[in-house]
Amino acid sequence: MCAEHDSLPTPSSSRRSFLFKLGLGLNVVAATLVGIPVIGYILGPLRRRTAQAWIKLGPLQSFPEGQTRLATYENPFRVAWDGATADIPCWVRRIEGERFQVFAINCAHLGCPVRWFAQSRLFMCPCHGGVYYEDGSRASGPPPRALFEYEYQVRDGHLWVRGGQIPTLSEPA
Amino acid sequence: MMRMLRSIGDWFERRTGLAAALAVPMGHRVPRSTASWAYVFGSATLILFVMQIVTGLCLALVYVPAADQAYESLEYLNYQAVLGWYLRAVHFWGSNTMVLVMTLHMIQVFLWGAHKYPRELTWIAGVLLFLCTLGMAFTGQILRWDQDAYWGLGIGTSIIARVPYAGSALVHALLGGPIIAGRTLSRFFTLHVFVIPGLLIGLVGLHLWLVLRLGINEWPMPGRLVDRETYRKSYEEEVAKSGVPFFPVAARKDMVGMGVVVLAVLVCAAIFGPYGPNGVPNPTIIDTVPKPDFYFLALYSLFALLPPWTETAVLLIGLPLAIVFLLVVPFLAGTGEKSWRRRPVAVLGVLLILLTVVTLALLGLTVPWSPIMDAWSGASTPAAYVKGRTPLELQGALTLQNKQCRNCHSLGGEGGRRGPALDDVATRLTRDQLVRQVLQGGGNMPAYGKNLTPAEVTALVAFMQTLRPANQQPARTATVPATSAR
Numbered sequence: 001m002c003a004e005h006d007s008l009p010t011p012s013s014s015r016r017s018f019l020f021k022l023g024l025g026l027n028v029v030a031a032t033l034v035g036i037p038v039i040g041y042i043l044g045p046l047r048r049r050t051a052q053a054w055i056k057l058g059p060l061q062s063f064p065e066g067q068t069r070l071a072t073y074e075n076p077f078r079v080a081w082d083g084a085t086a087d088i089p090c091w092v093r094r095i096e097g098e099r100f101q102v103f104a105i106n107c108a109h110l111g112c113p114v115r116w117f118a119q120s121r122l123f124m125c126p127c128h129g130g131v132y133y134e135d136g137s138r139a140s141g142p143p144p145r146a147l148f149e150y151e152y153q154v155r156d157g158h159l160w161v162r163g164g165q166i167p168t169l170s171e172p173a
Numbered sequence: 174m175m176r177m178l179r180s181i182g183d184w185f186e187r188r189t190g191l192a193a194a195l196a197v198p199m200g201h202r203v204p205r206s207t208a209s210w211a212y213v214f215g216s217a218t219l220i221l222f223v224m225q226i227v228t229g230l231c232l233a234l235v236y237v238p239a240a241d242q243a244y245e246s247l248e249y250l251n252y253q254a255v256l257g258w259y260l261r262a263v264h265f266w267g268s269n270t271m272v273l274v275m276t277l278h279m280i281q282v283f284l285w286g287a288h289k290y291p292r293e294l295t296w297i298a299g300v301l302l303f304l305c306t307l308g309m310a311f312t313g314q315i316l317r318w319d320q321d322a323y324w325g326l327g328i329g330t331s332i333i334a335r336v337p338y339a340g341s342a343l344v345h346a347l348l349g350g351p352i353i354a355g356r357t358l359s360r361f362f363t364l365h366v367f368v369i370p371g372l373l374i375g376l377v378g379l380h381l382w383l384v385l386r387l388g389i390n391e392w393p394m395p396g397r398l399v400d401r402e403t404y405r406k407s408y409e410e411e412v413a414k415s416g417v418p419f420f421p422v423a424a425r426k427d428m429v430g431m432g433v434v435v436l437a438v439l440v441c442a443a444i445f446g447p448y449g450p451n452g453v454p455n456p457t458i459i460d461t462v463p464k465p466d467f468y469f470l471a472l473y474s475l476f477a478l479l480p481p482w483t484e485t486a487v488l489l490i491g492l493p494l495a496i497v498f499l500l501v502v503p504f505l506a507g508t509g510e511k512s513w514r515r516r517p518v519a520v521l522g523v524l525l526i527l528l529t530v531v532t533l534a535l536l537g538l539t540v541p542w543s544p545i546m547d548a549w550s551g552a553s554t555p556a557a558y559v560k561g562r563t564p565l566e567l568q569g570a571l572t573l574q575n576k577q578c579r580n581c582h583s584l585g586g587e588g589g590r591r592g593p594a595l596d597d598v599a600t601r602l603t604r605d606q607l608v609r610q611v612l613q614g615g616g617n618m619p620a621y622g623k624n625l626t627p628a629e630v631t632a633l634v635a636f637m638q639t640l641r642p643a644n645q646q647p648a649r650t651a652t653v654p655a656t657s658a659r
Contacts, residue, residue, distance in 0.1 A: 042214060043346070045346060045348070045349050045356070072592075074181075077352070078354065079354065079355045081239040081240055081241050081242075081355040082241060082354045083241025083242070083358075083454075084240075084241070084456070085240050085353060085355065085454055085455070085456060087456060088352070089457040089459055106327060109328055109481075110327070110476060111328055112324055113327075113459040113461065115459060115460070119575050120578075121623070122577065122619055122624070124544045124546065125544075126462040126543055127324075127473075128476055128542060129544055131544075131619045132406065133619065133623070139620070140614065140617045140619050141617060142476065142477065142479075142481045143481070144484075158203065162354065165351035166330055166348070166351065166352045168330060168331055168334030168344060169331070169334050169335055169340070172336065172346070
């Protein structure tokens with residue numbers, strides 16, 4: 001009976017080819033509908049939201065004039081499971097009065113944490129030997145530019161910075 | 174007892190037919206010359222991969238891929254979980270050994286001409302396996318979620334941020350957000366445990382299928398050229414005439430090789446134990462000197478030694494080109510001589526790459542370009558350099574210490590090596606040159622003009638003028654006659 005069925009001419013072979021095309025089409029539609037949210041989900045973090053916010057760094061008294069000190073802020077976009085990685089360090093240089101420079105901790109070369117040496121008034125990087133002067137400008141070594149600087153403002157006796165993203169050559173703080 | 178086991182075995186075999194199916198590939202005939210010690214590295218890599226899967230599965234039973242608890246779960250594995258320390262150690266030493274043995278395999282097949290016709294695709298699958306394995310190495314290093322992992326990510330981020338236009342989008346894709354945080358670790362966990370292992374398993378399947386289908390590369394003979402017209406026929410003739418069954422004739426040495434590498438890993442793991450985690454991943458602890466695991470040390474050194482203006486080009490163009498070059502090797506020289514005895518360019522190329530990578534990696538261990546951050550406070554001034562000196566010179570010795578000069582310059586072998594050692598600086602620079610160098614810097618030295626008082630400079634230079642061996646003349650300018658030099 002099957003053989004007989006198979007040998008029948010046009011009407012049923014067009015039905016078979018319709019079924020085949022229907023199956024193909026349904027699966028293409030299904031794959032697309034699955035694929036769109038998957039790709040959207042994976043690329044989610046790429047969506048350009050503001051990755052920066054104003055953060056209170058501390059009262060002005062904690063930054064003596066003429067000194068450079070390490071300060072820490074909490075990542076404004078933290079999630080509950082960030083743990084210690086939500087605490088971001090930065091170097092605060094109070095030049096005088098309300099004139100500041102707030103440097104990112106990351107070396108402009110490859111992002112390692114730079115250290116401040118108050119005696120020689122230099123920042124040194126432990127990775128590839130980049131050195132910066134106290135105003136953040138490049139002194140020597142491989143860095144292609146000065147230290148990254150955060151925008152800052154003084155409000156209600158506190159120092160605020162605009163942070164929340166890792167500063168890089170393509171997106172300086 | 175044996176009869177019962179056999180009858181159970183037969184029961185399964187009648188239903189699955191697996192033994193009969195496996196007997197075909199296991200017993201397939203291979204050229205007698207391939208039953209060689211030189212051919213054992215591929216199977217050794219495979220068994221290490223299997224061991225990585227087994228130990229990795231075990232570690233995943235305990236490891237918490239969350240940024241706030243990953244470190245603690247590793248400490249738990251190290252100190253509390255029964256044999257947790259040992260499985261971590263086996264996974265670590267297994268990964269190092271896998272990269273090493275895989276590299277040996279790659280060098281061997283290249284020198285033996287196995288990438289040539291008709292095995293081009295086998296080579297390409299192998300290169301992809303190599304890249305995936307390095308991907309596993311990098312992501313695995315991140316899962317250790319310690320200071321090295323955190324700042325290693327910082328380095329990776331800084332590298333991909335250099336891509337023009339797409340840089341910041343790539344950073345967000347890599348980190349799962351604008352900054353290294355909880356979502357970053359989850360991403361790397363997914364890559365390390367699901368995505369890349371899946372790719373590896375698929376590629377291993379393809380690689381093995383191609384080896385079975387195209388045959389193991391025969392031992393190359395100088396003068397026996399590969400020709401697209403005749404190669405396959407002559408290979409088949411050789412196998413038909415003098416071939417041996419892969420199992421057990423060729424597999425015997427493979428089995429010994431597999432056993433040796435696995436035992437070596439187990440012994441290393443038992444003696445040296447697990448590696449890390451090194452320091453909590455708290456970015457506010459900045460007294461850290463991040464360093465990659467050994468497979469990336471060469472790259473790490475390269476960044477320090479390249480002229481800065483070439484860095485971005487080397488990273489973004491050079492590295493992808495190197496990978497493309499590896500992939501197209503079989504198309505650049507896919508026929509002709511197979512024996513390394515008649516391929517001087519291939520041999521020299523391998524030696525050049527090996528020497529470069531090993532030299533860079535060794536430099537990466539000693540990091541002569543990095544300031545030693547605690548040398549100024551930790552390294553003492555040799556007593557001989559302060560004996561019988563004037564108060565001014567002694568004050569200069571203090572200045573040299575206090576102004577962190579020692580971080581880059583050594584005295585008596587202690588201190589940084591970024592700048593030249595100062596033990597005999599007075600034989601190289603005159604007083605005026607010393608003053609100029611201190612004030613204006615130059616070469617790789619920052620200018621200290623703004624950071625030293627004139628009195629400090631005077632004292633520092635006075636001290637440095639005493640730094641020369643007793644039997645050597647101080648430096649002098651060509652315009653001043655020797656007699657009038659101080």
